[in-house]
Amino acid sequence: MMARAATPGQDDMRACDPAEQHRAGQVLAVAWHALSASEAASRQVVETAIGLQTGDVGARRARYGENRLAEKPPRSKWLAFLDQFKSLLILVLIGAAALAGAIGDLKDAVVILAVVLFNAVLGFWQEHRAEATLAALKKMLSPVARVKRGGQVEELAAAQLVPGDLVMLEAGDRVPADGRLLACHSVEIDEAALTGESHPVAKDAERTVAAESPLAERVNMAYMNTVVTRGRAELLVTATGMATEMGRLSGMLAQAEAGPTPLQVQLDVLGRRLALIAGIVIALIFALGWARGEPLVQIVLTSIALAVAAIPEGLPAVVTVTLAIGMHRMAQHRAIVKKLAAVETLGCTTVICSDKTGTLTRGAxxxxxxxxxxxxxxxxxxxxxxxxxEGSEHPIARAVRAAAGDLPRPACASFRALPGRGVTATVTLAGKVLPARLGTAEHVGEVPAFDEPGATVIHLGIDGHWRGSLVLRDELRPEAPATVRALTAQGLAVEVLSGDSAAAVSQLSDRLPGIAATGSLAPEAKLERVQAAVAAGECPAMIGDGINDAPALSNAGVAITLESGTDLAREVSDVTILGGDLSRLPWLFDLGRQTLKTARRNLTWAFLYNGIGLCLAVSGYLHPLFGAVGMVASGLLVVLHSQRLARFPLPHGDLR
Incomplete structure (x- = not known):
C-alpha cells in the first residue's frame, strides 16, 4: 500500500528558505534547560522586572518572524475543483469526448463531458463540506497570552510573541511558545500531547538539567501547546514558530510521500486498458475497412465512433457516487471524512496503530x-x-476525592503543597491533632515496597507511621476493551505506539488482550513504525490525538483523530470522530470495506455491460437505440446498488 497524500502545509515546510532555517537553528542551538534562570535571561538580553521594550520587539520579530507554524495558504476552490480531474481514467474520457466532437458526434461528446463534470462537482462538494466542518472547529480556538513588556502586563495574540518575551502563566493556560521557566509556584503542566506522559509534570524553575536530557525530564521548561494544570509561572520565551518543539514535529510532516490509494491504482490501470482497447478497436476497424476498399474518411469516422463507444463514460461517476454515499453515511454517525479516497482506504486497512494517552485512555x-x-x-x-x-485541582487529588465519594472526612488544617512530592497537613483523629503526609515514598518516609508497574502510587503517613497506599492508573475509555475485541474480530492487528513509560504501556497489554504495545517511543519512532508497515505492503491506519502523533498520522494509509485532538492532529488526519467515542471505529472500518466492495462490483458490472453491448452492436444484433436505453438502465442499476450503503445499519447503542 502507498502512503497517503501529503497534507496542506507540507509544501511550505519543505520549501522553508535557508534564512528561515538559519534563524530557527540559532534559537535551538542553546540548551536552555541546562542554564539557570538568570543565565537564560542574560542570553536573551532581557530585564526580568521590565520585559522587552517596543523597539526590541520589532527588531526580534523582523529577525525571528511571527510565532506561527508554517502553513500552506488555503487551496483555492478552483484548484480543489481541478484536482478532481487528476485521474488517467478521467483524461481518457476527456480524450474520448474530444474525438467524438471531432467527428461531429456532439451528442456523445456532451454526454461524456456531462458525466465527467458531474463526477468532479460531486467529489468537490463532498470534500469542501468536510473541510468547512473542520475549519469551524479550528476557529473555536483563539490563543492569547499575558505578556510583560515595558514593565506592564498586557494581553496579546500568541502569534505576536518573540524570543525574550516574559509570559505570565496560570492554571488552565495553554503554553503559547517554548520557554525557560523563571519562577514557579506549585506549577504542573500536562505534556501528554507532546511526550505521551499520562499525568502532569511538576516544574521547578530553580533546577538545571543535563543538556542531553529528553523532553520529559526538562522540568524547568515549558513547551508550546502543553497545558498548565496547576499553579502560576513566569516563562521566558526562547523559541517561537517553527523553531519550537511543535514546529520541529510539524516539519517532520514533510516526509509524507504522496501516493494513490489502492482503488485509484486500479482505476489508473483500467484507464490504461481502456486506452489500449480504444487503440485496438481503431486499428482493427481501420484494417477491416481498408481490406474492404471503403473510403478512407468513412473508415476513420467509423473507427473513432466505435472507439468512443468502447469507453464506459460512467465509470468515474460510479466510483464517486459510491464513495460519496459512504462518506455521507459516516458523517451521519459523527465521523467527518476529509477526502473521498479516505472512505476507500478505511476498507483496505490491515493494521491499526494507536496512541495510548487520550486515545485508548482518557488521560485521567x-x-x-x-x-x-x-x-x-x-x-x-x-x-x-x-x-x-481537599481544595486541590491536581489530577491525583481529583482521582482520590472521586474514589472517596461521600465517605466522612476528618478535619484538616495547615495545608502545604510540595510540587512533585505531595502535601502536608494536620488531621484531627479521635480528638487528637496529628501531622499527616500524602505523596511520594521519599516524602512520607518508610513505606513498604509494592510492585505496581506503570502505576502512580501515593502513600499516606500519619503521625510518622505509614497507614496506606493508593494505586492510580490512567483510566481506560469504557468502550476501549470492546472496541479492541471488535477490531481484532474483523482481522485487524492492533498495535499501541506510546510515548508513555514502557511499564505503563506494558500494563495496558494486560487490560486490553490482543494488542501489541510499545512504550517510550519518540515521534520519530512512531513515524518509522508506520513507514515500515507501508514498506511491508500493509495499509496502516493511525489513530492519535497529540502533537507527537502528527508525523505518524501524516504517513499512514488513513489517519484518524478525535474531536478533542490537538489542532495539528486534526489538520493532518483524514477522519475526525466527533464526540471521541471509540466504539464507532469497528463500524467505520466495516462500512469502508462495504463501500469498497460495492465500488468494485459496480465497476465490474459497468465494464462487462459495456463490453457485451459493444460486441452485440458491432455484430449487428443490437440496435443503437436499444443500446442507449440499456446504458441508461445500467447507470440507474449501479446508482440503486450504491444506495444500499445509505441503508448500512448504524451500530445499536455502543460497545461498552
Whole structure:
C-alpha cells in the first residue's frame, strides 16, 4: 500500500528558505534547560522586572518572524475543483469526448463531458463540506497570552510573541511558545500531547538539567501547546514558530510521500486498458475497412465512433457516487471524512496503530487499588487521603476525592503543597491533632515496597507511621476493551505506539488482550513504525490525538483523530470522530470495506455491460437505440446498488 497524500502545509515546510532555517537553528542551538534562570535571561538580553521594550520587539520579530507554524495558504476552490480531474481514467474520457466532437458526434461528446463534470462537482462538494466542518472547529480556538513588556502586563495574540518575551502563566493556560521557566509556584503542566506522559509534570524553575536530557525530564521548561494544570509561572520565551518543539514535529510532516490509494491504482490501470482497447478497436476497424476498399474518411469516422463507444463514460461517476454515499453515511454517525479516497482506504486497512494517552485512555487517573497497614481499613485510607487533597485541582487529588465519594472526612488544617512530592497537613483523629503526609515514598518516609508497574502510587503517613497506599492508573475509555475485541474480530492487528513509560504501556497489554504495545517511543519512532508497515505492503491506519502523533498520522494509509485532538492532529488526519467515542471505529472500518466492495462490483458490472453491448452492436444484433436505453438502465442499476450503503445499519447503542 502507498502512503497517503501529503497534507496542506507540507509544501511550505519543505520549501522553508535557508534564512528561515538559519534563524530557527540559532534559537535551538542553546540548551536552555541546562542554564539557570538568570543565565537564560542574560542570553536573551532581557530585564526580568521590565520585559522587552517596543523597539526590541520589532527588531526580534523582523529577525525571528511571527510565532506561527508554517502553513500552506488555503487551496483555492478552483484548484480543489481541478484536482478532481487528476485521474488517467478521467483524461481518457476527456480524450474520448474530444474525438467524438471531432467527428461531429456532439451528442456523445456532451454526454461524456456531462458525466465527467458531474463526477468532479460531486467529489468537490463532498470534500469542501468536510473541510468547512473542520475549519469551524479550528476557529473555536483563539490563543492569547499575558505578556510583560515595558514593565506592564498586557494581553496579546500568541502569534505576536518573540524570543525574550516574559509570559505570565496560570492554571488552565495553554503554553503559547517554548520557554525557560523563571519562577514557579506549585506549577504542573500536562505534556501528554507532546511526550505521551499520562499525568502532569511538576516544574521547578530553580533546577538545571543535563543538556542531553529528553523532553520529559526538562522540568524547568515549558513547551508550546502543553497545558498548565496547576499553579502560576513566569516563562521566558526562547523559541517561537517553527523553531519550537511543535514546529520541529510539524516539519517532520514533510516526509509524507504522496501516493494513490489502492482503488485509484486500479482505476489508473483500467484507464490504461481502456486506452489500449480504444487503440485496438481503431486499428482493427481501420484494417477491416481498408481490406474492404471503403473510403478512407468513412473508415476513420467509423473507427473513432466505435472507439468512443468502447469507453464506459460512467465509470468515474460510479466510483464517486459510491464513495460519496459512504462518506455521507459516516458523517451521519459523527465521523467527518476529509477526502473521498479516505472512505476507500478505511476498507483496505490491515493494521491499526494507536496512541495510548487520550486515545485508548482518557488521560485521567483513576483509583485501581488500595494497600492498607495492619489495623487500618480501606475506607479510612480513602477518607483521610481525600481530606488531605481537599481544595486541590491536581489530577491525583481529583482521582482520590472521586474514589472517596461521600465517605466522612476528618478535619484538616495547615495545608502545604510540595510540587512533585505531595502535601502536608494536620488531621484531627479521635480528638487528637496529628501531622499527616500524602505523596511520594521519599516524602512520607518508610513505606513498604509494592510492585505496581506503570502505576502512580501515593502513600499516606500519619503521625510518622505509614497507614496506606493508593494505586492510580490512567483510566481506560469504557468502550476501549470492546472496541479492541471488535477490531481484532474483523482481522485487524492492533498495535499501541506510546510515548508513555514502557511499564505503563506494558500494563495496558494486560487490560486490553490482543494488542501489541510499545512504550517510550519518540515521534520519530512512531513515524518509522508506520513507514515500515507501508514498506511491508500493509495499509496502516493511525489513530492519535497529540502533537507527537502528527508525523505518524501524516504517513499512514488513513489517519484518524478525535474531536478533542490537538489542532495539528486534526489538520493532518483524514477522519475526525466527533464526540471521541471509540466504539464507532469497528463500524467505520466495516462500512469502508462495504463501500469498497460495492465500488468494485459496480465497476465490474459497468465494464462487462459495456463490453457485451459493444460486441452485440458491432455484430449487428443490437440496435443503437436499444443500446442507449440499456446504458441508461445500467447507470440507474449501479446508482440503486450504491444506495444500499445509505441503508448500512448504524451500530445499536455502543460497545461498552
Amino acid at each position: 487517573l483513576r483509583l485501581d487499588r488500595v494497600h492498607t497497614a495492619p489495623g487500618t481499613t480501606e475506607p479510612e485510607v480513602l477518607a483521610w487521603a481525600a481530606a488531605l487533597e
